[in-house]
Amino acid sequence: MTHFSVPPTETPPAEGAIADAHQERPDGGMWEHPVWWLSLIVVGAALVGAYFVARLAGGT
Numbered sequence: 122m123t124h125f126s127v128p129p130t131e132t133p134p135a136e137g138a139i140a141d142a143h144q145e146r147p148d149g150g151m152w153e154h155p156v157w158w159l160s161l162i163v164v165g166a167a168l169v170g171a172y173f174v175a176r177l178a179g180g181t
Contacts, residue, residue, distance in 0.1 A: 151158070
């Protein structure tokens with residue numbers, strides 16, 4: 122049996138499959154680094170919270 126090399130971006134055909142190999146969707150987009158977005162939300166929430174704490178401490 123001849124073994125054909127499949128590029129890393131394609132799914133190799135399975136035995137008995139009637140479909141051809143398909144291109145895999147690339148990873149990425151804005152959800153590739155969810156830690157960045159979560160840290161941005163946490164920092165924003167901390168700044169808003171600090172604003173209200175400062176207003177309460179100032180007595181205004």
